[in-house]
Amino acid sequence: MKLKTRIIFLSLVLIASFGCDKEPDKPDFDRGAMLYNLASNVIKPSIAESATSISDLESTTQTFVANPSQSALDDLQDDFIFAYKKFQHIKPFNFGAFEDYGIVGALNTYPTDTSKIKSNITSGSYNLGSVENVQAIGFPALDYLLFHTNDVQIITEFTTDPESANRKMLLTETVTKMKSEIELAQTQWDSDDTDFIAADGNDVGGSTSILFNAFVMDIELLKNAKIGIPAGNQTGGTTLPNYVEAYHSQSSIELAKESISGLKNIFVGGTGIGFEEYIRDVEGEIESSLADQIISKFDQCTSSLNSVGTPLSDKVDSDNAAVQSAFNEVKSLVTLIKTDMSSALGLLITFQDNDGD
Amino acid sequence: MMATSSRKPLEILFKQVSAAPLTVYRICFGLLMLFSTIRFISKGWVQSLYIEPSFHFSYQGFEWIPYPSEAGIWFLFISLIVCSVLITVGLFYRYATIIFFLSFTYIELLDKANYLNHYYFVSLISFLLIFISANRQFSLDQKLGFTSPSEKCSLWEIRILQFQIAVVYIFAGIAKLESDWLLNAQPLKYWLHTANHWPIFGDFLKQDWVAYTFSWFGCIYDLLIVFILIIPKTRKFGYFFVIVFHFTTWMLFPIGVFPWVMMVGTLIFFSPSFHEKILSFFRASKTKLQTTPQKTTSKQVVAFLTVFCLIQLITPFRYLLNEGDVFYTEQGYRFSWRVMLMEKTAEATFYAVDESMDVKFEIENSDFLTPNQEKMMGTQPDMILDYANFLGDEFADTSFTKFGEILKFKNPEIRAEVFVTINARPHQLYVKDDINLLAVENGYADRSWLEPYIK
Numbered sequence: 076m077k078l079k080t081r082i083i084f085l086s087l088v089l090i091a092s093f094g095c096d097k098e099p100d101k102p103d104f105d106r107g108a109m110l111y112n113l114a115s116n117v118i119k120p121s122i123a124e125s126a127t128s129i130s131d132l133e134s135t136t137q138t139f140v141a142n143p144s145q146s147a148l149d150d151l152q153d154d155f156i157f158a159y160k161k162f163q164h165i166k167p168f169n170f171g172a173f174e175d176y177g178i179v180g181a182l183n184t185y186p187t188d189t190s191k192i193k194s195n196i197t198s199g200s201y202n203l204g205s206v207e208n209v210q211a212i213g214f215p216a217l218d219y220l221l222f223h224t225n226d227v228q229i230i231t232e233f234t235t236d237p238e239s240a241n242r243k244m245l246l247t248e249t250v251t252k253m254k255s256e257i258e259l260a261q262t263q264w265d266s267d268d269t270d271f272i273a274a275d276g277n278d279v280g281g282s283t284s285i286l287f288n289a290f291v292m293d294i295e296l297l298k299n300a301k302i303g304i305p306a307g308n309q310t311g312g313t314t315l316p317n318y319v320e321a322y323h324s325q326s327s328i329e330l331a332k333e334s335i336s337g338l339k340n341i342f343v344g345g346t347g348i349g350f351e352e353y354i355r356d357v358e359g360e361i362e363s364s365l366a367d368q369i370i371s372k373f374d375q376c377t378s379s380l381n382s383v384g385t386p387l388s389d390k391v392d393s394d395n396a397a398v399q400s401a402f403n404e405v406k407s408l409v410t411l412i413k414t415d416m417s418s419a420l421g422l423l424i425t426f427q428d429n430d431g432d
Numbered sequence: 433m434m435a436t437s438s439r440k441p442l443e444i445l446f447k448q449v450s451a452a453p454l455t456v457y458r459i460c461f462g463l464l465m466l467f468s469t470i471r472f473i474s475k476g477w478v479q480s481l482y483i484e485p486s487f488h489f490s491y492q493g494f495e496w497i498p499y500p501s502e503a504g505i506w507f508l509f510i511s512l513i514v515c516s517v518l519i520t521v522g523l524f525y526r527y528a529t530i531i532f533f534l535s536f537t538y539i540e541l542l543d544k545a546n547y548l549n550h551y552y553f554v555s556l557i558s559f560l561l562i563f564i565s566a567n568r569q570f571s572l573d574q575k576l577g578f579t580s581p582s583e584k585c586s587l588w589e590i591r592i593l594q595f596q597i598a599v600v601y602i603f604a605g606i607a608k609l610e611s612d613w614l615l616n617a618q619p620l621k622y623w624l625h626t627a628n629h630w631p632i633f634g635d636f637l638k639q640d641w642v643a644y645t646f647s648w649f650g651c652i653y654d655l656l657i658v659f660i661l662i663i664p665k666t667r668k669f670g671y672f673f674v675i676v677f678h679f680t681t682w683m684l685f686p687i688g689v690f691p692w693v694m695m696v697g698t699l700i701f702f703s704p705s706f707h708e709k710i711l712s713f714f715r716a717s718k719t720k721l722q723t724t725p726q727k728t729t730s731k732q733v734v735a736f737l738t739v740f741c742l743i744q745l746i747t748p749f750r751y752l753l754n755e756g757d758v759f760y761t762e763q764g765y766r767f768s769w770r771v772m773l774m775e776k777t778a779e780a781t782f783y784a785v786d787e788s789m790d791v792k793f794e795i796e797n798s799d800f801l802t803p804n805q806e807k808m809m810g811t812q813p814d815m816i817l818d819y820a821n822f823l824g825d826e827f828a829d830t831s832f833t834k835f836g837e838i839l840k841f842k843n844p845e846i847r848a849e850v851f852v853t854i855n856a857r858p859h860q861l862y863v864k865d866d867i868n869l870l871a872v873e874n875g876y877a878d879r880s881w882l883e884p885y886i887k
Contacts, residue, residue, distance in 0.1 A: 277626050277627060278686060299796070303794060308792075308793075308794040309793060309794050309795075309796065310793065310832065310833075311791035311792060311793045311832050311834060312790070312791055312792060312834070313832075313833060313834055313835075356625070356638075357622055357625045357626060359640070365858075406781075409779065410779050410851045410859060411859070413777070413779040414777045414778060414779050414851050414852065414853040414859040415777075415853050415858060415859050417777050418622075418775050418776075418777035418853050418856070419622055419856060420622075420626055421622060421623055421626040421627075421775070
């Protein structure tokens with residue numbers, strides 16, 4: 076018996092050493108390196124850019140409030156769109172610090188509750204952090220305040236209008252709140268990134284799974300909140316034009332495209348290692364790579380959004396077919412990611428014991 | 433079963449043998465159940481699997497089971513803890529096993545989204561323990577005189593536990609005799625690749641030949657391990673593989689306590705003297721127990737064993753009654769020991785449609801299902817239908833606005849667009865397009881409402 080065991084062991088070792096010699100080494104992929112790259116070259120720079128853009132927004136707000144001229148309004152509106160676009164890149168990181176501070180909800184819950192904003196202006200007393208104001212703060216609130224009517228009227232509202240003082244106060248406080256929140260999250264990420272990179276397992280608390288699930292959630296938001304819901308897909312065909320993101324500034328399509336480019340950047344890992352390389356590593360040499368399919372699907376989503384035209388709030392009624400085809404492209408992106416990708420990388424969407432699959 | 437003498441096989445079942453294996457088994461089972469129940473609670477799964485869901489996927493034939501209140505669910509889990517302790521120390525053993533079996537099985541029957549083979553295994557073992565007198569030594573029942581003491585038991589009491597473990601392994605092995613597992617080394621190829629990275633083993637596990645070796649070894653192990661454990665000469669050698677195999681799966685996959693259940697369970701194959709050594713290690717005094725004679729052959733026991741074993745042997749093969757690939761249709765997939773066999777992921781979008789009114793509502797699954805339920809539902813056709821029927825009821829009296837008018841559905845249909853991927857194949861359409869799922873019967877018939885499997 077003992078001799079037999081030894082023979083078996085020896086032959087196993089032999090097989091192992093032969094196997095190692097023969098098999099060409101696969102590219103050296105490691106999840107820790109991917110997480111390091113994503114944290115250092117994608118996540119933290121995106122948050123920094125977003126924080127800077129909101130900080131810039133705060134200073135143009137101050138300039139505008141001090142002297143609500145046309146040129147100050149132009150600058151403010153430009154900075155708003157710029158910051159809103161930068162925000163699209165960080166929305167997918169809705170875990171950890173972002174979840175702790177409720178960043179995504181606080182900065183971008185829409186449709187805007189315009190009557191709440193109006194009543195806040197009139198009363199001049201409110202708590203922007205309260206639940207009832209969740210649709211009256213963040214980018215959607217600024218979108219209303221800065222774009223809900225023509226520039227001349229907006230300037231009037233901030234100058235000669237009897238409520239102008241209150242309006243200025245609300246604008247300033249809304250922006251300040253955004254700035255302080257994004258800075259809190261940014262600071263926390265500075266200390267969280269070590270843990271994020273260290274959790275390189277494929278288990279429950281693993282950063283890969285956490286990031287992937289947040290990534291999936293954000294693509295689903297893109298599909299439903301940005302496109303499907305305004306297009307009437309959840310309301311039996313009754314369109315809801317004012318449910319689009321950035322309804323007043325009519326920048327919905329631009330933001331949606333920005334969101335796709337942010338998501339794609341996470342997928343490819345910027346210029347470094349991302350999910351793309353992970354998939355290629357798992358697949359090995361195959362004809363039609365899932366990574367390529369997903370990348371080209373991202374691009375198809377962008378081009379289908381280009382063909383929708385702008386503003387989305389009109390297009391949902393005037394060219395619903397184009398909106399639906401953009402919706403379907405995003406939907407098939409969701410399918411690729413939730414089925415093929417999730418299954419290739421073994422990224423369970425939930426974490427129970429598993430012996431069934 | 434394993435007749436070794438010339439006596440009638442039935443009499444052999446009642447041969448008096450050392451009860452040490454049973455005693456060790458009882459104590460280990462009690463401790464493991466205590467551990468796994470506490471683990472389940474501490475992971476927050478009582479909340480996320482049993483309290484949070486508002487819709488529950490009932491098992492066919494058990495829809496009548498009332499869903500307990502939150503307090504009721506906690507009560508069930510506490511009763512599992514209490515019973516596990518009682519089983520371990522052998523106090524009120526018979527009641528403890530009955531209550532454990534009923535509580536555990538009741539919990540399992542509440543939602544098939546939570547089905548796991550090892551839960552089914554626990555139900556079966558706790559059911560068997562009800563009829564097995566594993567409390568006649570080394571127990572408080574015996575110390576306190578609640579049961580007649582004995583160091584002996586009938587052979588069948590040990591054999592039936594061995595049979596149950598044999599069923600698990602051998603059917604798990606048979607299930608691996610298919611092309612994905614053996615010829616493509618899937619899903620292991622991908623699973624090993626993405627498994628936890630260990631300093632040295634990480635790159636090792638990525639090699640294709642390792643996936644093939646694991647697949648073939650796993651299959652051969654499952655098919656043969658029971659026989660290797662039965663033969664005394666090879667038993668220790670076999671148990672070495674039991675440890676290696678289950679420890680490896682435990683390290684690599686999120687498989688919970690199952691490996692431990694099997695590592696401990698297979699001890700039942702060891703000889704009485706082995707178990708007596710374990711017991712004597714803990715025994716304070718060497719005094720022999722006053723053994724009261726056992727009743728001999730019982731026809732009820734024979735009938736019970738026959739029926740139980742037949743059901744166990746037939747159930748895993750029931751999938752043969754249906755057309756289609758069982759991995760794909762899942763008709764007859766549960767209760768068949770198909771453990772860690774495939775990677776199946778789905779994405780399902782449901783629509784409430786009324787053609788007569790020209791309306792189509794896309795449904796947000798998260799409004800009704802937890803993430804875990806949604807994940808399970810997408811890949812399991814019977815659950816797709818259960819959910820569709822639930823949605824049908826939900827939308828039957830929902831009113832909605834169209835062109836400013838408040839309307840109600842006239843002929844609501846529920847349709848689904850489901851994509852599924854199995855073992856690294858590209859995703860494919862699962863449910864046939866434009867089928868009204870409310871019109872599909874959720875029974876034992878062939879699942880012809882699914883698209884054909886593109887393998």
